[in-house]
Amino acid sequence: MKLRAIAAATALAAAAVAPMAANAMDAENAVKYRQQVMKAIGGHTNNVVMILKGEVPYSDQLLPSAQMLADTADLALLPFEENTADSGVKTTATADVWNNWDKFSGGIKMMQERTDTLVAAVESGDKGAIGEAVQAVAETCKNCHDNFREK
Numbered sequence: 001m002k003l004r005a006i007a008a009a010t011a012l013a014a015a016a017v018a019p020m021a022a023n024a025m026d027a028e029n030a031v032k033y034r035q036q037v038m039k040a041i042g043g044h045t046n047n048v049v050m051i052l053k054g055e056v057p058y059s060d061q062l063l064p065s066a067q068m069l070a071d072t073a074d075l076a077l078l079p080f081e082e083n084t085a086d087s088g089v090k091t092t093a094t095a096d097v098w099n100n101w102d103k104f105s106g107g108i109k110m111m112q113e114r115t116d117t118l119v120a121a122v123e124s125g126d127k128g129a130i131g132e133a134v135q136a137v138a139e140t141c142k143n144c145h146d147n148f149r150e151k
């Protein structure tokens, strides 16, 4: 554990000394990174829903979970800018992401706006507004996955 942490820190230090040029990024890492961002978005979304449904008694974590969701949503566009459609790397993103970039990026922006609205609703404490905001966020996930992600 300790050794792994040291190795990771060393790798981080090396990365800091020699920042990789954007064009040197390999497609496999681009896909891995964006999937990890999506996974984090999925985790925060699921936790918000579990708290709201009362499946866990962690209501104090509702606001920070919503905030992490909104913050992570803000990271989601950049890692899709790398077009990996012809890279041969395994991905569930369809080529339409890049063929129809305006619609795709519009979907990401809508998720960003709606997760911000969710944070505001949670801050207000208005249960009706929170429910509507969660629903609106979930729609952005589904719409985009239906259009740009293979089952």
Ligand code: HEC
Residues within 6 Å of the ligand: 031, 034, 035, 036, 038, 039, 041, 042, 043, 045, 090, 091, 092, 093, 094, 097, 104, 105, 106, 107, 108, 111, 137, 138, 140, 141, 142, 144, 145, 148, 149
């Ligand atoms: C505008 C498009 C878009 C929006 C909005 C979007 N996603 Fe995604 N999502 C994708 C695409 C494309 C992939 C496939 C990425 C890949 O395999 O390279 C994906 C993949 C995922 C994955 C699987 C990640 C993995 O490990 O392979 C999860 C989980 C996920 N999204 C959750 C969500 C949730 C939850 C939301 C809403 C809060 C959301 N997504 C909103 C486009 C979107």
